[in-house]
Amino acid sequence: MSKRLKLSDLAKVVPQKAATSASKGVVISEGSETTSGKRALDDGSKGKQVAQLPESKKAKIDTRASEAPARPPIASGGGNSVRRTLGESLGPQASVMASAATGEKILAGGVILGSSLAVRSRDFAECALNQKVVAESAEMEMVRVQNWAIELEGTLAEEKAKGKKLAEDADARDKVIARLEARISELEKSQSLTQGRIIAAFKESDDFLEVVRGLASSYFGDDFDFCKRQLAHQYPDLGVDLEDVEMDHEFLSKEEVEAEKRARPKKGRRGRGVGEAVV
Structure with missing residues (x-):
């Protein structure tokens, strides 16, 4: 009783039991037909008027009787023999199935096991759903960070372009200023020379x-x-x-x-x- 019965073993035993009972029913029916045939023959031997069976039916009855296995004799303790035969057919676990309370306990254990499995499967589904939600949120966050990085890269590129343009403008202004300074120095030199010449000519x-x-x-x-x-x-x-x-x-x-x-x-x-x- 301390040994627990597995649901898989129980599922295997039930079909075997059904097959055994079905085969026994067939044997009993065949045996009944054979017995009825014998009774008809006995009645004929006693001198009663019994209809004679055709030859084809007799051949079929004889064939079925020869093919049907011999049924063991039923003793006075018929219930014990049937119970023994059921125990032999079901195996060592038939003693466990003999008690209705044990069967109820087994069924209750199966229900509890099934409910626990359902709870576990539900928990697993919820955990998987949570993991999926976390993964989706992480993916969305990663996409947002990537978009932000792309925007920063675009802004940085624009700032670099502006800085490059400002540097080019500054270089152009420096070149213009240098050219103007050179022109001014040339004009000052020419002006000083002209003034010197004018002053010298005026002094003379x-x-x-x-x-x-x-x-x-x-x-x-x-x-x-x-x-x-x-x-x-x-x-x-x-x-x-x-x-x-x-x-x-x-x-x-x-x-x-x-x-x-x-x-x-x-x-x-x-x-x-x-x-x-x-x-």
Whole structure:
């Protein structure tokens, strides 16, 4: 009783039991037909009027009787023998099936096992569904991240293009500025050369002297003649024209003589110092 019966074994035993009972029923029916034939023959032997069977039917009955297996005799304990025959046909598990309570327990265990299997299959289906949902959500998240990465790549490409364009524009501006600076330097050089040439030509002209005289007379006023005399006295190499200067020439000659006298003692002192140094 402690040993549990498997559902697969139970499924195998039930068809065997049905086949055995069916075969036994056929044997019993055949046996009954044979017995009825014997009774008819006995009645004929006793002198009763019994219809004689045709030869073909007799041959069939004899063939069936010979082919049918001999049924074992039924003793007084018929229930025990049938139960023993059922136990022999069903095998060692027939003792377990003999009890209705045991069968109910087995069926209850099968129902519990089936329900547990159904629960497990349902749990497995729910787990698989959850895994599918998680996988789909992860796939959607991955797609979203991929789209975001594609957008970032596009934005980065646009920024690179803008930076490249700005760099090209800056290079173009630098080139234009360098060209303008070179042009300005050339113009300044040409302008300076032109101005130098113009100034040199103007200095060589008579207009320059008249302009200088006019400016000097307007700046110095009446004392300009005295300045001209001082310049001619201190810098005789300049060739200052003193003819048009209105001054006393005798006073000028006296000043020159006095200047020569003041210059002589200085020259004598210098000569003495040199002679003493030589001695």
